[in-house]
Amino acid sequence: MTYSIAQAAERTGLSVDTLRYYERIGLLEPPARDSGGRRVYSDADLTWLDFLTKLRLTGMPIRMMREYAQLRYRGVMTAGRRKQLLVEHRADVLERIAELRSCLDVLNYKIDNYDQILRDQAARERAAATPEEATA
Amino acid sequence: MTYSIAQAAERTGLSVDTLRYYERIGLLEPPARDSGGRRVYSDADLTWLDFLTKLRLTGMPIRMMREYAQLRYRGVMTAGRRKQLLVEHRADVLERIAELRSCLDVLNYKIDNYDQILRDQAARERAAATPEEATA
DNA sequence: GTAGAAGTTGAAGCGCACTCCAGGTCAACC
DNA sequence: GGTTGACCTGGAGTGCGCTTCAACTTCTAC
Structure with missing residues (x-):
């Protein structure tokens, strides 16, 4: 499957x-283009974007996401460093x-x-409404 | 006890x-001043600041903190609304x-x-180091 | 063949929560 | 009484993560 930028x-x-911003700052490898020069996203692109979204949700700064993305482009030999980044980030998330x-x-x-305060207030109001009870 | 702004x-x-910024935007009632016009913070001020800090840590936007602060100035009759703000915010935090x-x-x-990938890599490296084992 | 929607680019703008700066005052110590 | 250092003010600047804009191209449908 492929997707337009809107999809x-x-x-x-x-x-x-x-999406264009993420591409510009290097979080996303420039996707394919159609004959008219329009971006065409693949399922792999979307999977990666979903993962980026998770990282963002956990508050990973963009500069760290960028480092991770750059390592990914450089292939399997960077797996150690990538794991390290995630482990560090996991510690942050736990914290x-x-x-x-x-x-x-x-x-x-x-x-x-506040519950206590509001209960007391209500009690005083009831007492004010039926003053004959106040001294009982 | 009283405290200078640095303390x-x-x-x-x-x-x-x-601290000066919070005062300016109305999160903090202007503290007392000494004869030289310097701010003098009370224990009550610090307690309030600690609470504000908690709210900030949970990501409460400043505009909501300000609303809460304004209600506080207006006294006990605003307790209901203040509780409501905290209850709403608690839901956000849980989410x-x-x-x-x-x-x-x-x-x-x-x-x-990544652990799996790295284990596999290590295994391949061991195999490469002792090729006679590779076919065993 | 023309309107309109959707896409393109580079650059500027925005909201948030601070953070820093210039230029001045004041108090305390030598 | 001079210097040092903490504090004062109003206002400008910063970093982050988008978001908007202007001007243009391209595709689709009538």
């Missing part, structure tokens, strides 16, 4: 502008998850606090 | 410039963690792949 954008969830979890604890604590 | 920066892990986990799976899969 590739649709399938990867990236914009056509981003990030741990960080988010710890912030989540704070968030939960705060939300519980 | 506040040190304790919160933010830069001096960022983000799930996303990272799913990317982590891809990362692990890729790394396993």
